[in-house]
Amino acid sequence: MKDDTTHLQNIHPADLADRLERLPSDAAREVLQQLPPAEGAVILAELHTDKAANLLEGFTGGQIVGWLRFLPPHMVADLLFALPVKRREEVLTALPPDQSAVVTALLRHLPDSAGGIMDNRFIAVRADKTVEECLADLRANPEQRTDDVLYIYVTDDAERLVGVVSLRDLVFAPAERRMSDIMNREVRVLHVTDDQEAIARQVHHYHFLGLPVVDERERLVGVVKIRDAIRVAQAEATEDMHLMVGLFGEERIWTPWRHSIAKRLPWLGVNLGTALGAATVVSFFEGTISRWTALVAFLPLICAVAGNAGNQALTVIIRSLALGEVAPGDALRALRKELFIGAGNGVVLALAIGLIAFGWKGSVLLGVVAGTAMLLNQILGALAGVAVPFGLKWCKVDPALASSIFVTALTDTMGFLVFLGLATVALRMFGM
């Protein structure tokens, strides 16, 4: 086994973490134990938090501390948050008292808030220091040389943030200048309670490499660093994609299938419920269908294309909302645009399905009914694609939440109502 671990040490921690993700938990735990503790700690930090927590659950509090003491407090807090409460307390007791106190303070923040994401290690100096003094201080305190130091924060006597100096500006500034001369006073800050969604939007919108986090008294308490901000932005994109089709939380490809069922089944159940609306509509028109069986073949065409059109509109809006390119107040303007698109696409698709109906079933009436229904359903799809995300946002829930399910339910139910309703009217008028 010696050779094995020597071999493992030549692999980038991110790649090794990747391999561990794919191993069964027991085998992964064995690999973890064979690595030197400091390296094991790096791997744990690289793993997705839920996988890391799953592995740690197989060890005692004392064993866990053997790794955690190599990690900075905010990473320890992230891992502990994912552990069962009992195991978490064991670990907190086994940690050195000062580290334990810092971690306990961080655990007070929700993991997806700025307070939960921030790194509580940062470099703060007073405004009257010169560039030279500041550089000398940095060199004299190499323990401040944490990952990702990009900014020096300037604070006042009450620890309130008054400015920021980038390392770049520090390096290029004349040695005798004071921090107050070179600092940027226009600092964008996050508050500890800000949600990760806000962070993801800021990353996209402004180009920052680290956002300071202040508490309720405007004191600097931490920094959301760029690598964490990227992780958050990617997680937000994943979450939106998942929520749209009804996947709770962050499911990844190696999530055990039992957990996946628990995440997916509830929304499939909701989907079964919403689809009952469409089923009821169809059932209501059984009489029409039994007199005109050719209609049945067109039901899947109507529901597939209108559902897809609704999901196109939905996807554009969900993504624009997530990136902050559109605000809830833009709903009407978005609706107008989507209605134009629905009408435009509808005309072309109506002609297509009309020709298909005539060519296939030889009935002009069926062509007219199917074409008209297609046009109206494209417009309905546009309406649903706009109404669902803005409606969810208005209800103060995530606009992506099961949105694809709701859009499809609307296009199916209304689509069948329009199509079968028109067919019934046509039957009465032309007395077939």
Add this chain to the structure above:
Amino acid sequence: MKDDTTHLQNIHPADLADRLERLPSDAAREVLQQLPPAEGAVILAELHTDKAANLLEGFTGGQIVGWLRFLPPHMVADLLFALPVKRREEVLTALPPDQSAVVTALLRHLPDSAGGIMDNRFIAVRADKTVEECLADLRANPEQRTDDVLYIYVTDDAERLVGVVSLRDLVFAPAERRMSDIMNREVRVLHVTDDQEAIARQVHHYHFLGLPVVDERERLVGVVKIRDAIRVAQAEATEDMHLMVGLFGEERIWTPWRHSIAKRLPWLGVNLGTALGAATVVSFFEGTISRWTALVAFLPLICAVAGNAGNQALTVIIRSLALGEVAPGDALRALRKELFIGAGNGVVLALAIGLIAFGWKGSVLLGVVAGTAMLLNQILGALAGVAVPFGLKWCKVDPALASSIFVTALTDTMGFLVFLGLATVALRMFGM
């Protein structure tokens, strides 16, 4: 109007760009002209490239150069790439010869390759310089103080990259140390032809703040900076979400509706075509349906829930592929997992739809047929959700391409075949 622009100057360029995105092109051009050229240039850089190009098309080559001369070459190249060839050449002629040459060189790379995304400005030093000499050099050459300088690159006589020193390490290192002592020799590089997908994966996987780009002779030619890498990663997420439902290219919420129709209609047409499969299956069973009309109401239930289950599996796999958490070789393992999930969800949903069928239509036989079809369709959905993205990947196209449309087409067609096929068998066996 003076007051207006003074007011505009107090807004963060990213926010001002946001406002311009929402204005009609003429009004946006007017605002652009009223700003001082240097500020207009910053706004142009903040705008989405397609919007910026759209605005620039309304100006002459000479006017355009008035803004572009304030922008770094890689940003100029990005904008020029989006302009019509004729206007692009006008601008290249009007630019100062040296700037024009650099931009022309950058334009040789595809805009979504590492060469097209990289910034060609970086700081390179020789390995035998000391930290002190290096800092003195930096201070003496403030024109090197570009945005986002985070690393100093160490090159040999042939301009080949031999190591990297972060600004952080430079700041914390003793003044007399040589670059060769403190540099990191294990440098991950991109090649100019690498696709943006590779960049997005690297951002997620490794935590880097700037990736050096080398040419075919391994010479350092540029750096993909973190802000561009984030933009690329976000654009990749958007693209995947869009491609899944059949949206070509990057459509945003303020894309004019005529352009949106051009992007969406082709895939709705494909969808109409694929849905014809399902329609044909239904049509084939018209005889069964006319003898057992209660079946019709269950068609939408079958297609909605199986389609959604397929899309859940699809979404997890697309996102995992994009983030590099799963490789094409993992297809079988992913399939096994999804089949377990499909069977598990299938059993529960089969019971539910069976009870609905019995309670609603009072037929045990319908309950058994619908329940069995639901179970089989959940398994089919799992199969489709795995087969489509891995199949597309195997065909060397983007695994997200219209994948949701293909999955739904498969679940609809096969789902109706299973459901109506079972119903036909049941009718024969129990002779209703």
